[in-house]
Amino acid sequence: MAYRQYQDVRDHRIYAYLNQKELDAFLEAMRIQDLAIQGKAARQMIVERSQQIIAEHRKNNPQSAMKQTVKYHLPHGGFTVLNPTKQ
Structure with a gap:
């Protein structure tokens, strides 16, 4: 059976991963944010939480944030340039 509109399909995988308390909290958050699917x-929600975790980690551990570099290899030797826009 093919569904023409994804909104009519219920995703039952969520019920397998969450217990009832977690599912109730998830459905309440969906209702608050006006999300139907x-x-x-x-x-x-996973992407937003992941971004929060990464931002919190980088704030607490600034040395772990990667600095983007560009390596040039010239005939007489090579050198590395730090990209100041990404620091």
């Missing part, structure tokens, strides 16, 4: 809501 569970797959889209889960993806959005």
